[in-house]
Amino acid sequence: MVAAVAVFAGKSVLILRNFRPIQKIPVAYRGSQCDQGALEFIAPLFARKKPEITVLHVQETERGESQEFAEACLLTGDETLRQHGSVPVKKMAKGDFADEILKAVAIERYDLLALGAYGHNVPKYLKVISDEALNLVRLTTRPVLVYREVK
Numbered sequence: 001m002v003a004a005v006a007v008f009a010g011k012s013v014l015i016l017r018n019f020r021p022i023q024k025i026p027v028a029y030r031g032s033q034c035d036q037g038a039l040e041f042i043a044p045l046f047a048r049k050k051p052e053i054t055v056l057h058v059q060e061t062e063r064g065e066s067q068e069f070a071e072a073c074l075l076t077g078d079e080t081l082r083q084h085g086s087v088p089v090k091k092m093a094k095g096d097f098a099d100e101i102l103k104a105v106a107i108e109r110y111d112l113l114a115l116g117a118y119g120h121n122v123p124k125y126l127k128v129i130s131d132e133a134l135n136l137v138r139l140t141t142r143p144v145l146v147y148r149e150v151k
Helices: 002-008 033-045 067-083 097-108 131-139
Strands: 013-015 024-028 052-059 089-094 113-116 144-147
Touching (some): 033 052, 033 067, 033 113, 067 089, 097 113
Parallel strands (some): 024 113
Antiparallel strands (some): 013 144
């Protein structure tokens, strides 16, 4: 049911479960236009509460992603949030995107996961949300904000 809402909603979606005060937010950031939009969306949304926002990038070495690209993604995300008055934490992991994001959410005990509905790749099954984003929505027990660009 939750995954269906994320798939068919025409706008950004906040999926609440196991809600608690939001103090730590990771943004799963691949450097795509949609991920950039997610950062620009959440920064003013949480400007008053000032939670710790982490730009979390997974270097997907199996897909041939270079260290330079991964570092550039983190810097871009950092600059975007700083322009909105946030001082983000930057984190990089290596491996599978969904696995590493889920691992970080569990270990760091984040309160809300924010991500773009799609990254650089065109979704395989549905053209509205990436396979990885859909898996993250289904597999995490935390609230999730799925950002979708409105066209």
